[in-house]
Amino acid sequence: MDIKLFNSELKVMEVLWREGELPAKRVADILAEEIGWNQNTTYTVIKKCIAKNAVSRHEPKFVCRPEITREEVQRAETDELIDKMYGGSADKLVAALLGSRRLSENEISELKRLVEELK
Numbered sequence: 862m863d864i865k866l867f868n869s870e871l872k873v874m875e876v877l878w879r880e881g882e883l884p885a886k887r888v889a890d891i892l893a894e895e896i897g898w899n900q901n902t903t904y905t906v907i908k909k910c911i912a913k914n915a916v917s918r919h920e921p922k923f924v925c926r927p928e929i930t931r932e933e934v935q936r937a938e939t940d941e942l943i944d945k946m947y948g949g950s951a952d953k954l955v956a957a958l959l960g961s962r963r964l965s966e967n968e969i970s971e972l973k974r975l976v977e978e979l980k
Contacts, residue, residue, distance in 0.1 A: 864913055864929060864937055869906045872896065874915060874927060874934065882919075882926040 866874065876891050877883065883891075889903035907925055910916040917926045947953040964972070 864915060864934070865941070866910075866913070866915060866934060870910050870913070870915065871934070872898075873903070873906050873910055873925075874929075874931070877916065877925060877927040878931050882924055885918075885923040885925055888925055 872892060873888060876888050880887075880891070885904060885907055886900075888907065889898070889900040892898040892903050893900070907916060907918075910925075911918055915927070915929050917928050918924070919926060943949060943951050943954050947957070
């Protein structure tokens with residue numbers, strides 16, 4: 862999947878991932894309450910998501926349905942970060958993450974488990 866969502870578009874997606882398909886009016890109400898957007902801003906961002914095939918529109922009532930998953934977006938964003946900042950080297954990303962803060966025993970155990978699954 863090759864999709865780039867901007868922060869504003871991710872705000873719309875977060876609502877849809879959390880709530881499921883909703884009328885655009887309800888998405889606008891939620892974002893007005895959560896971050897202070899007006900309805901026009903929300904509708905503009907929804908239309909951008911539709912143009913990127915991240916959201917589909919269904920009638921009646923302009924119902925919005927997410928067409929990509931959070932996991933797909935996370936994977937695409939992670940791949941872009943690895944390519945852009947670490948020359949495509951996932952091990953350099955992991956080393957940078959591990960060097961930036963101390964891990965708990967649970968986090969270390971989880972990382973070991975994940976590495977074992979990859980073998």
